[in-house]
Amino acid sequence: MPDPRTIADLALEVRSKNAGPFWVTMELFMRDADGYAVVADPGYLDAAVIARLYGVPAGTIQIFRIPSLNVVKISFPRPVPQGSLRDRDIHAGQHHVPLALYPLAPQSVSPGS
């Protein structure tokens, strides 16, 4: 594998889904404890990062770290009402992508590098 550059490179799966009509939830299923250690580190991934990636208020974000499964789970209220004119992802199933593509070392990776 080339040098890992994004969270997706260290993960088995990154997924997102509705948790009822008013919440979105996402899970990072990491390949191993090393990958988990990276994404579970609050110095790397915290509510401020999620708020920036998804344009939602940091105070509404819940983060759960589950070492026994090598999983980090993130939930926040749906920013757009389900089924409304501006909802382009009814099941919130494609909203994992900005998180999956989040650079592992934000300071050293620029777009197109």
Add this chain to the structure above:
Amino acid sequence: MNEVRILAPVGMLGAGFPAATVARGIELGADVIAVDGGSTDSGPYYLGSGTAKTAAAAVAADLRLLLRAAAEARIPLIVGSCGTSGTDSGVDWVAGIVREIRAAEGLNLRVATVYSEQQPAVLRQQIGRIRPLPPAGELDPPVLDSCTHIVGMMGHEPIVAALEAGADVVLAGRATDTAIAAAYPMMKGLPAGPIWHAAKIVECGGQCTTNPRAGGVLATIDHDGFTIEPLDPDNACTPTSVAAHMLYETVNPFTMREPAGTIVVSDATYRALDHRRVRVEGSRFEPAEQHTIKLEGARITGYETMSFTAIRDPHILGQIDTWAALMRKMIGEWVGRTLGLGDGDYEFDLRLYGHNAILDEIEPDRGPPREVGVMLLVHAADQRTATAVAKVANPLLLHLPTPDMDYLPSLAFATSPAETERGPVYEFALHHVVEVDSPTSLFRVTLPEAEDA
């Protein structure tokens, strides 16, 4: 009873499953078949319109296998959230399908229905006992009257009432996903902790296995915990696949509120008994001081009309954001000039599929696309206005150039006519619970009549 075996054939009635897996579950000694018929996941339309997402033929195909199996094994069949949203019309729809199958197959089954639809006038009298769930705010009473349908999510109690009255088949309106599987073992007096945790794990059928496409699962609940295994002999449950299901479509992976209390799985242990069976122990259920029923309501927000055209010209695609900004501006101008409509009379969303339609402003990749589908979605208070706006926008969707082009392109419409009327569109208007003194008071159980047996 020391043990109860729950057969969960599939995550959603109508999704289909291999017949052999149900036969396998019966061989393994299933005591009850439990299957979910609903979800809010596909949006407010199904509750708002009181119609089902699933095709009648698909629901009938699944029910035929389950009704036969239940009749032959003489075990109950429980279906929850009938007709996708659990409205009274959804219960009646499934009951009609069951009636036809029962007659065609000559099955001797007593069928009970449990209705969950709520009347605004009744709820208004309870307004002081209705509380919001985050992120909703306090309930504004007129919201109740604005809903086309309101349902309450039942716990296991109304289903148990139907079973105790002698029903072989229970067709329930809106129920929590877990209540459907929890009802029978609760009636048999097994401990609540293992029951509710097992019920959550089996709610999506094979989702908690390593191959969710291979059919459902069997959960055996006893006094110390539960054991779960897939119904396909080649499929497997692993401690990880089972534990991971607590994450699925939940906000919090450690606790989950039910009408009667809270499932707590933070101390649960998951142990492999062999290569395909998992033992779970340590799950708890903490009874609530106040029983609550969650309400779901949907209302019409307006009417929509959709148009769809597409771009392959690299020149336009090279400046697609500029083109889209010009389109938005021109639509506003033309609609104002032609129809005399302004802000507040209508709304539209212009979506660039192939560029940033799904994620819009949070799209991380801004690279030039190869082709783009342009969806115009117009929303207005009535269908006629929505369609008129889309028709006025039509020449722009066909011919709008970028500012630096000195000729008119012709873009690629996907259909003729270009406009598709979507009819009424809905929103979920309630995210609240109502405190109740009795877990069955909001639900109406219709027991089988004598001639049904």
